[in-house]
Amino acid sequence: MYAKDVIMKIIQDLGVDGGVGHVYEYGGPAIEALDMEGRLAVCNMSIEGGARAGYINPDETTYEYLEGREYVPEGEAFEERKAYWESIRSEPDAEYDDVVTIDADGIDPLVTWGINxxxxxEISEPVPHPDDFEARTDREAAESALEHMEINPGESMLGYDVxxxxxxxxxxxxxSDFAEAAKVLDGETVADDVRALAVPGSETVRKECEARGIDETFINAGFQWRRAGCSMCLAMNDDxxxxxxxxxxxxxxxFVGRQARKTPTVLMNP
Structure with a gap:
């Protein structure tokens, strides 16, 4: 289970409008077990769940990630900042508009089957039927999704060609995303009929990946290794x-039209 699976599970359970008018605060053993980059992925997709923002209380994982980084205070100044960050943690008796508990134990990798x-x-589950949903709007959305994705209820996404x-x-x-994917790609080759792009989220990420030789694993497997950018996320430039x-x-x-006018997109962890 990866951080992307955690946030996709949350959005699955609460919906794309579950956080409207709110900020999501994430906590619990599954969140605390994530490294900082995993936490960033979770908070990043809060907006996809309708929330204005996502927040995880700072802890030692946070401080270890920050210490020594560019623009972060050093020495005594860093300790002063830590004291401030500790002061804005949510108190144990904090009151919330709502509290939702989701069991993350045993979650299989998740993928989208539709258009939001x-x-x-979960990858092991069949595609649902529109009648599985109680709300009329959800049933209509499911019908639109099945038509766009050209799949049928009961089918498996494991056999969905990309x-x-x-x-x-x-x-x-x-x-960490590229490093984890590189473990899977090492010694493997992209299928001849698949176009594969690896696009770091920043130039800092690209340079570190290249310094560690991660880019070579992708290139050897048949990926295009790109400069940092939004790229295929929203059909930027020619991607x-x-x-x-x-x-x-x-x-x-x-969403329909996100990566091209009418083409299907399947979201998943790296």
């Missing part, structure tokens, strides 16, 4: 799907 980030299933693989974006374009191509994407949005 809330239309999610033409493009895209790894990157502000959601999953960090060093767009073509014709009826289907994209497996680590980005955060799968």
């Amino acid at each position: 980030p809330g239309q999610v299933i 033409d493009v693989a895209f790894l990157g974006t502000c959601t999953n374009g960090r060093v 767009a799907l073509e014709g009826d191509e289907v994209c497996a994407s680590s980005s955060n949005r799968n």
Whole structure:
């Protein structure tokens, strides 16, 4: 289970409008176990769940990530900042508009089957039927999704053919994302009929990946290794799907027209 699976599970359960008018604060063992880059991925997709922002209380994982980084105070000044950050942690008796508990134990990797980030299933689950949803709007959204994705209820996303693989974006374009994907790619080759793009989320990420040789693993596997940018996330510049191509994407949005006019997008972890 990765951070992307955690936030996709949250959006699946609460919906794309679950956070409207609120800020999400994330906590609990699953969140605390994430490294800082995983936490960034979770908070990044709060907006896809309707929230104005996402927040995780600072802890030692936060401070270890920050210490020694560019623009971060050093020595005594850093300790002073830590004291301030500790002062804005949520108190144990803090009152919330609502508290939702989600069991993250045993979550399989999740993927989208539809046309919004809330239309999610575990990879082992079948695509749902519109009648599975109680609300009329959800049933109508499911019908539109099935038509756009050209899939049928009960089918598995495991057999869903893709033409493009895209790894990157502000959601999953960090060093740890590329390092984890490189473990899978090492010694493997992208299928001849698949176009694969790796686009770091920043130039800092790109340089660190290249310093660690991660880029070579992607290149050797058949990926295009790019400069940092938004790229295929929103069909930036020439990085767009073509014709009826289907994209497996680590980005955060799968709306119709996001990566090209009418092409399907399947969101997933890196």
